[in-house]
Amino acid sequence: MAKMCVAIAAVLAVTALLQTSAAQTVHVVGDSLGWLVPPGGPIAYETWVDLQTFVVGDVLVFNFITGEQDVARVTKEAFNSCNSTNPIFLETTGPFNYTLDAAGEYYFIGTMDRHCYLGQKLAINVSASAGPTPSPQAPTPTPPRGPVTYIVGDALGWLVPPGGSIAYKTWAYGKTFLVGDVLVFNFANGTQDVAVVTEEAYDSCNTTTTIAVYATSPVKYTLATVGEYFFTSTYSRHCNLGQKLAINVTASSSATPPSTTTTPTPSSNPSSSVTSPVAGGPSAPPPQSSAPARAVLGFSSTLLLIALAVVH
Numbered sequence: 001m002a003k004m005c006v007a008i009a010a011v012l013a014v015t016a017l018l019q020t021s022a023a024q025t026v027h028v029v030g031d032s033l034g035w036l037v038p039p040g041g042p043i044a045y046e047t048w049v050d051l052q053t054f055v056v057g058d059v060l061v062f063n064f065i066t067g068e069q070d071v072a073r074v075t076k077e078a079f080n081s082c083n084s085t086n087p088i089f090l091e092t093t094g095p096f097n098y099t100l101d102a103a104g105e106y107y108f109i110g111t112m113d114r115h116c117y118l119g120q121k122l123a124i125n126v127s128a129s130a131g132p133t134p135s136p137q138a139p140t141p142t143p144p145r146g147p148v149t150y151i152v153g154d155a156l157g158w159l160v161p162p163g164g165s166i167a168y169k170t171w172a173y174g175k176t177f178l179v180g181d182v183l184v185f186n187f188a189n190g191t192q193d194v195a196v197v198t199e200e201a202y203d204s205c206n207t208t209t210t211i212a213v214y215a216t217s218p219v220k221y222t223l224a225t226v227g228e229y230f231f232t233s234t235y236s237r238h239c240n241l242g243q244k245l246a247i248n249v250t251a252s253s254s255a256t257p258p259s260t261t262t263t264p265t266p267s268s269n270p271s272s273s274v275t276s277p278v279a280g281g282p283s284a285p286p287p288q289s290s291a292p293a294r295a296v297l298g299f300s301s302t303l304l305l306i307a308l309a310v311v312h
């Protein structure tokens with residue numbers, strides 16, 4: 001009983017603290033991504049917004065390089081049509097801090113070139129006071145839920161992402177992965193594969209040794225245990241160019257574990273998958289493998305447009 005009282009007092013104290021400090025929360029738009037044309041389109045800032053609670057007095061920090069980006073506050077109509085003709089204001093010097101001084105909806109876009117059309121746009125709702133909305137910092141117990149199937153990269157699929165590894169970081173950001181959840185990797189057969197690797201291999205992009213390799217799309221990978229998972233590709237340079245995904249599996253999804261916890265059978269025979277051929281070696285990746293890598297290097301903007309077209 002005494003313990004419970006102490007616990008309740010602690011919770012109240014923390015809540016009071018959070019509400020007091022909520023008077024001036026600083027929101028760095030896009031976090032480490034900053035303010036730019038996001039790889040994968042507007043989903044990046046939509047995802048970011050979902051994780052925030054905006055209250056009058058909070059500050060938005062738009063991190064961008066002067067001359068490469070700008071930020072304009074615009075009307076809802078201008079936001080929807082990416083019309084930068086008559087903005088409420090335009091700021092061309094980054095980084096830019098903006099205080100949200102009234103409740104309501106705020107719309108921001110980048111006015112340079114096709115930046116807004118490509119997803120450099122942000123819509124937020126600002127409420128008058130902190131209210132009872134739970135702070136993201138507050139330790140909320142994971143609500144019980146059944147196993148979730150995640151499509152890695154959503155419509156982008158599993159490939160060398162235009163813009164680099166930020167694409168899969170953005171995708172994984174804010175998602176909760178629980179034991180029993182399934183990752184689905186969609187890719188074109190013969191142009192990609194999925195390699196499960198150690199953290200060291202992931203960090204160094206050395207796929208000489210892998211835990212498993214799957215070459216037939218779609219790969220359905222069941223997250224069977226709590227812990228960190230690292231995925232990349234054995235194709236030459238794909239990892240270095242950003243085809244890599246790291247996730248944390250935190251707990252069991254629900255009381256009812258999935259009846260089938262089978263992970264897919266590796267495409268090649270199991271013994272060869274444990275020690276797959278050297279990624280850069282002449283025999284390991286099919287001849288097509290270097291083509292996508294070169295295309296990304298040479299025509300990244302074209303691919304970005306294609307990727308965005310696919311996303312929408």
Ligand SMILES: *[C@@H]1O[C@H](CO)[C@@H](O)[C@H](O)[C@H]1NC(C)=O
Pocket residue numbers: 081083084085086
């Ligand atoms: C953009 O907005 C301005 C007014 O702010 C309007 O005059 C113009 O017609 C709009 N352009 C388009 C293409 O809708």
Ligand SMILES: *[C@@H]1O[C@H](CO)[C@@H](O)[C@H](O)[C@H]1NC(C)=O
Pocket residue numbers: 026059061096097
């Ligand atoms: C913008 O806000 C950040 C975070 O509070 C602060 O570090 C920075 O000095 C501010 N910049 C300006 C120009 O006020």
Ligand SMILES: *[C@@H]1O[C@H](CO)[C@@H](O)[C@H](O)[C@H]1NC(C)=O
Pocket residue numbers: 105106123124125
């Ligand atoms: C703001 O909240 C209102 C009411 O919940 C909703 O209708 C509106 O779409 C929201 N606007 C934005 C920009 O999220």
Ligand SMILES: *[C@@H]1O[C@H](CO)[C@@H](O)[C@H](O)[C@H]1NC(C)=O
Pocket residue numbers: 206207208209
């Ligand atoms: C890659 O890792 C293997 C062991 O898995 C190691 O033998 C090899 O030296 C590493 N290659 C490089 C370039 O670090």
Ligand SMILES: *[C@@H]1O[C@H](CO)[C@@H](O)[C@H](O)[C@H]1NC(C)=O
Pocket residue numbers: 187188189216217218
């Ligand atoms: C990949 O190959 C498998 C087996 O040949 C086939 O069932 C699957 O539909 C193919 N996937 C794609 C995306 O082409």
Ligand SMILES: *[C@@H]1O[C@H](CO)[C@@H](O)[C@H](O)[C@H]1NC(C)=O
Pocket residue numbers: 228229246247248
């Ligand atoms: C997993 O969570 C731990 C603890 O919060 C953290 O140190 C680690 O970087 C996370 N790993 C990944 C892949 O996100």
